[in-house]
Amino acid sequence: MKAAIVTVGDEILIGQITDTNSGYIAKALDKIGIGVFEMLSVSDDRLHILNTLAFLQNRVDVVIITGGLGPTKDDITKTSLCEYFDDHLVVNDEVLAHVIEIIEKALQRPASQLNKDQALVPSKAKVLHNAVGTAPGMWMKRADTVFISLPGVPYEMKYIIDNQVVPKLVAEFERPYIIHKTIITYGQGESLVAERIEDWENNLPDFIKLAYLPSPGKVRLRLSARGTDEALLRAGIEAETEKLKNIIADIIVGYDEGETMEVMLGRLLAKKGKTIAAAESCTGGKIAQMITSVPGSSAYFKGSAVTYATSAKINILKVNPQLIDVYSVVSAKVAESMAKNAKELFGTDYAVATTGNAGPYKGDSAVEVGTVYIGFATPNGVYSAKFEFGQPREKVIDRASGKALEIIYQEILKN
Amino acid sequence: MKAAIVTVGDEILIGQITDTNSGYIAKALDKIGIGVFEMLSVSDDRLHILNTLAFLQNRVDVVIITGGLGPTKDDITKTSLCEYFDDHLVVNDEVLAHVIEIIEKALQRPASQLNKDQALVPSKAKVLHNAVGTAPGMWMKRADTVFISLPGVPYEMKYIIDNQVVPKLVAEFERPYIIHKTIITYGQGESLVAERIEDWENNLPDFIKLAYLPSPGKVRLRLSARGTDEALLRAGIEAETEKLKNIIADIIVGYDEGETMEVMLGRLLAKKGKTIAAAESCTGGKIAQMITSVPGSSAYFKGSAVTYATSAKINILKVNPQLIDVYSVVSAKVAESMAKNAKELFGTDYAVATTGNAGPYKGDSAVEVGTVYIGFATPNGVYSAKFEFGQPREKVIDRASGKALEIIYQEILKN
Structure with missing residues (x-):
């Protein structure tokens, strides 16, 4: 049993927005044993949509289409479906009542004709209720292929996938x-x-x-x-x-099952009842952002001193200015001092610190672009390691942040 | 002139990773007048790749393929290209020298045979130099369609797009x-x-x-x-x-023009010769991370005090504990105090601060999940605004960070 996921919208094809819907749908289908044969993003163009539906008709059992269901003229998925199914639009009374209720409640004004047009659906479609928006999902079948059309707004799509599409697919198809x-x-x-x-x-x-x-x-x-x-x-x-x-x-x-280092680190810290802090220069807050992306991280993360400027390292992290003069701001000594002071300042069991040059230009230090010192403060002492992460900037930041979490994870595991 | 973008990899089709490469490429093509006809994600499957190349052959002028160029058995883009072009792999000496240099410098060991195999390219391909990784880009032509194959690692893909693909397309094609x-x-x-x-x-x-x-x-x-x-x-x-x-x-x-707020803010600050800092609670370093993602941000960004724990707000940001007792840690007064103190501590012209609850659980404060106060310190005074960003956590962090940058941008514009 195979599926295809089609995203409709010029905004994706010019790179203005990233399609995250397809990944969500793929994960949901994978969980119920339906493999995704292909994902496609196509333009808001009648013929392109029709050709895509015809192309997929004989290749997959289920086609899930997102986008193009809004109330405006550039939204043409519904009329394209009508053309593909040789069908016409009719008012669905239940959807109409729902649209009127949502608009009047949220906007405190009567629903306009454009709002009400959201209740127009192809006569052959089964409606998939959208409790969190006005555009309904639709389920249509031609020969052996099911075509499902969903709004492109991520939380509306997610609601219909979880509450309508997945249960209906599970009920109607045998899957491996x-x-x-x-x-x-x-x-x-x-x-x-x-x-x-x-x-x-x-x-x-x-x-x-x-x-x-x-x-x-x-x-x-x-x-x-x-x-x-x-x-x-x-x-x-x-x-x-x-x-x-x-x-x-x-x-x-x-x-x-797709776990990240920050999730693993968080679970380890929570399990051991230990806390962590950071002091960041070249990673610019990325370490803190990664750690706090995990729900519940306030239980073990106290904070990060993002001291991008040298003056901030001295004033906030209390790094000795002489250390910076003698060894330079990008050095093992400064990384270690930053880690040690962050541990004390935030009152944690562990701290990591970064100082380096992410590029693309040389900064306050003479080191090469890509050079990063990572400092670690632990209950057993303070140490640091030097890395050459090369270029570009984004890679240096990502790798330095990942490396800092990875090493401190191994350290905590040992204790 | 039309292009198609093809992403190869099962990890995308099962929803394990989100394809961000296609959006980057689409934006780069759009800038030079090349419209994207379609984006596709296909599996690591020889026949599927071949059928996709044949399908696009007559529909577009340029096909850009990312992924499947790694050294392992599941990476089959190169052999599929050979099959499509009736070609065979040959060692490219320049790529080989580059691979050996990269591996020996980064890993401090001799390159293995698998490493060296990265230098194998179809004999008909022009190599697109990859300065930041071992897998070269490739440029091939059949009839009137150009096929460009790039590694899937985002920063490698970006490097080759910016430095090789775009200049070559501009030189070789007339575009609208x-x-x-x-x-x-x-x-x-x-x-x-x-x-x-x-x-x-x-x-x-x-x-x-x-x-x-x-x-x-x-x-x-x-x-x-x-x-x-x-x-x-x-x-x-x-x-x-x-x-x-x-x-x-x-x-x-x-x-x-599709620019991010952090880029616009950075340009404005640089132009006005002003500086900024942050104090972050619920955004957990995201604001700092966004600002420092822009090359050259050290010219105007001094740092961020990511004070996740209440104790850190008191010890590092010197927020008066009585303020927290009386108004609660998630309050307008605390947001304003955080912003004001960050401005002083980092010695900047502007500062933004966040305190709120990103969820999914209620924290040190009684406020609803999604409530965020954003504080602003400017040369003209200190103020704050309250927002309800709803759920989930990721949305709260993203919207609070975006909103903070957006408001301070408007503020700096006025001054």
Whole structure:
């Protein structure tokens, strides 16, 4: 059973907005055993939409379309559906009542004709109730393919996917199982990991597929099994994971279903009842932003002194100006002082600190662009490490932040 | 002249990662007058890739493919290209030397065979130099269509797009002009705006297209003109914008060319020679991270006190504990005190501060999830504003950070 996800809207094709809807829908479908064959973003163009629907008709069982359902002239998904299904629009009374209620309640004025037109749906469509907006979802079928049209506003799309589309797909289709397991490795590059596990990879059973997901500092190995016998799939995945453990035990740091380092770090700190703070120069708040992206992080994160200017390092973090004069602002000594002082200032068990040059220009220091010192303050002492993260700026910031969390995670694990 | 963007990778089709590459590429192409006909995400599957290339061959002039260039077995873009072009892989000596240099410098070990295999390229391909990674970009041509293959790692893709692909496309193709203008309106819904401008919209010239981009609280109206006479397009856009101003002057709050607020703010501060700092509670470093994502931000950004814990607000930001006791930590008074003290502590002209509850749980304060106070310290005084950003957490953090930058931007503009 296969699906396609189609996003309609010129704003995506000119790069004005990023399509996050398709990823949400793909995840929801994957969970119920429906694989996504393809994702497409097409323009607000009648013919392009019609050609896309026809192209997908014979290739997949389910087509989910988002966008183009608004009340304005550039929204043409509904009329295109009518044309594809040789249908016409009719007023749906339940939707109309819902539109009038929403508009009058939210805007304190009567619904206009444009608002009311949201209740026009193709006569052959089953309506999928949208409790959080005015544009209804629609479910239509031609030959063996189901076409589902949803509004492009993310929270409206999510509501209809969770409450209408997924339950209806589960009820109407027999689906295989898809099971994923991701093994997280740290510290070795994709090539090296691939060499170490080559024999194991070559002997994987046919129903298990391996993917490498490299990112700065880590490689995630994703095993995916697909089939009708859930127990068999699970046993297969577990057996292969065990074999893998024996080969690369030294670099495996965890398992996840898409978990990030900040989530893992947060769980570890919460479990141990320990706290952390940061002092950031070149990472500019990224470490704090990563840590606080996790719900509940206030239980273990006290804060970060983002001391971008040298003067702020002296005034706020109380770094000794002589240290900066003698060793330079980008140095092991300053990174260590920043970490030590952040730990004291915030009163935490651990602290990480960064000082470096993210580029693209040379800053207050003579070091090369990409050079970063990361300092660590722990209950056992203070130390630092030097890294060369190269270019560009974005990579230096991402890798320095990731590395800081990774090393302190390993440190906390040991204690 | 039309392009298609193809992303290769199962991780996108199961929703494990969101494709942000396509949007970056679309924006870069749009700037040089190349419209994107379609974006596609396809699986790591030989036949699927081949069918997609064949499908696009007759539809567009340029196909840009990202992903699937890594050194491991699941990376099959290169072999698929060979098959499509009836070609074979050969070692490119320049790429090989570059790979060896990168690996030995970064990893302090000799390059392995898998590393060296990155230098294998189809014999018919022109190599696009990748200074920031080991996988080269490739440029191939069949009949009248150019196929460009790029690594999926975002900063590597960006480097090659900016430094190789865009200059080469500009040099080799005659392109029309595409000019956009986006008018930002606040305070009225999409339907109402559409009704007010209906007559104007119906009388737009054929070469100008209008799109509505609604988001919570605002509707952006994007005008796009396409043609060969740049002066004519610009004049047309300006004339229509003037007419629009006369109709909805009361709700127009600004214009943009798709630039982010942090870039606009940075340029304004640099131009005026002013500096800024932040004090962040619920935004957790996001404001600092946004500001420092802009190269050269050290010229105007001094730092941010990310005081997540109440104790940190007192110890580091010197917020009076009595203020917190009397008004609560999430209050206008505390937001104002944080902003005022950050301005003094960092010695800047401006400061913004946030205190609120991003959720999902209630924190140290009794306020509802989604409530955020934003404080502003300026040369003219200190003030604050209260917002209800709803849920979820991610939205609260994003909207509070965006709002803080937006308001301080307006404030600096006035001075």
